[in-house]
Amino acid sequence: MNTRSLNRRPQRGAALLLAMLIVTLVATLAAGMVWQQWRAIEVESAERARTQSAWLLGGALDWARLILREDARDGGGDALTEPWATGLAEIRLSTFLAADKDNTQDTGLDAFLSGDIVDANSRYNLRNLATDDEETAKRELLAFTRLCDALGLPAAVAQRIAEAMAVSSEAEDLVENSQKAQASAPIRPQRVAQLRWLGLDQPTIDRLAPYVTILPNTSKVNLNTASPEVLMSVMDGLDRSSAQRLVQQRAQLKKGFASVSDAAKALGDKFGNSANAWAKAADFRSDYFEVTGQLRYEDSVLREVSLVQRQGAEVRVLWRERLSK
Structure with missing residues (x-):
């Protein structure tokens, strides 16, 4: 074997190693590009699903507002025997598409929408406990204490919530009047679930939830x-x-x-x-209603609750909240 052949072997080895490095680099870059593209598609799909679900759940809210407006035109009181209290039974979305004469395609979308309306004025409004009138405050505390007693809760629960609602209301008034509020003043809850801020345990909140609400004004x-x-x-x-x-x-x-x-x-x-x-x-009569919309698609269930205020024939959305599973 001559010297020239011996010199070519290291050169071929180096060339082979370089080729392998290039292939590895190209494969890595290609994999990274594929992963980036997949991630972008997943993000876009998730955003599209979120937007579509919000739009569909908004349909349940629009249904509720329409029902409440029609009820207002009828006049009289508000009772559980009226159409708004019936709720929207679960219905397949393709049923709505089938009603459209311009739509001739079967989407095969197995998504189901349902909803219901609950009269928020059917519950005791904890906002009533935050009042500057001493006589009214005593009457409201007595009423809430009776409710706690009927639910098997100690009177101390009523006292704690009443004091916290009053103190937080005073703090908010100071802020609105550009005065310095106490740093220790609690933030007033806006939802019943937020009563945890007052130190109440979850079983107590669960017991109160079907019977109390927190509205923007006394009611x-x-x-x-x-x-x-x-x-x-x-x-x-x-x-x-x-x-x-x-x-x-x-x-x-x-x-x-x-x-x-x-x-x-x-x-x-x-x-x-x-x-x-x-x-x-x-x-x-009632002015406030809670609207719950539910969208069921395959193994996913999305729920959203909204508080609406009805003033005459106008039904205004005060807040919307997506509920956890």
Whole structure:
């Protein structure tokens, strides 16, 4: 073997190594480009899905606003016997597409939309506890204490929430008036779930949730939609049996009781003189409603809750919140 052949071997080895390095580099770059493209597609798909789900859930909200506007045009009180309280049963989205004469394609989209409307005025409004009027504050605390007692909760829970709502309201008033608020003043909860800020445990919040709400302003309870527990709390002197009888009697009326006086009369002579006192905390109409929309697609379930305020024929959205699974 001559010297020239021996010199060519290292050169061929170096060339082969260089070729392998180039192939490896090209493969790495190609893999990186593929991964970047896949990631961009995933991000775009997720954003498209989020946008589409928000649009579809907005459809449930639009349905609720339409129902509430039509109900306002009918006039009268608000009761659980009206169409808005029926809710939107789960329906396949392709049903809506099939109703469109210009759409002749079967999308095969197995997505289902449902929704319901809950009268927020059927619950005790914790905002009522934050008042500067001493007499009203005592009456509201007594009412909320009765509600806690009916739910099997200690009176200390009512006292804690009332004090926190009052202090946080004072702090917000100071901020609005450009005055310095106390750093230790709690932030006023805007949702019932936020009562955790006041140091309440989750079981207590879960127990209160179906019976209380937090609205932007003070409000009265709708006696045509409230539960017996809430009726007992705000209508002084009303026992459980009378509250349940009131619920049964209103269910037989198309739009519930037309006034607080009618409700008192329906309960008999025992409560005949209670209408004036009850009118301070109870009414037969509602201004606030919670709308829940649910979108079910394959294994995913998306839920969104909104608070709307109805003023005449106008239904305004105050807030929207996507619920966790």
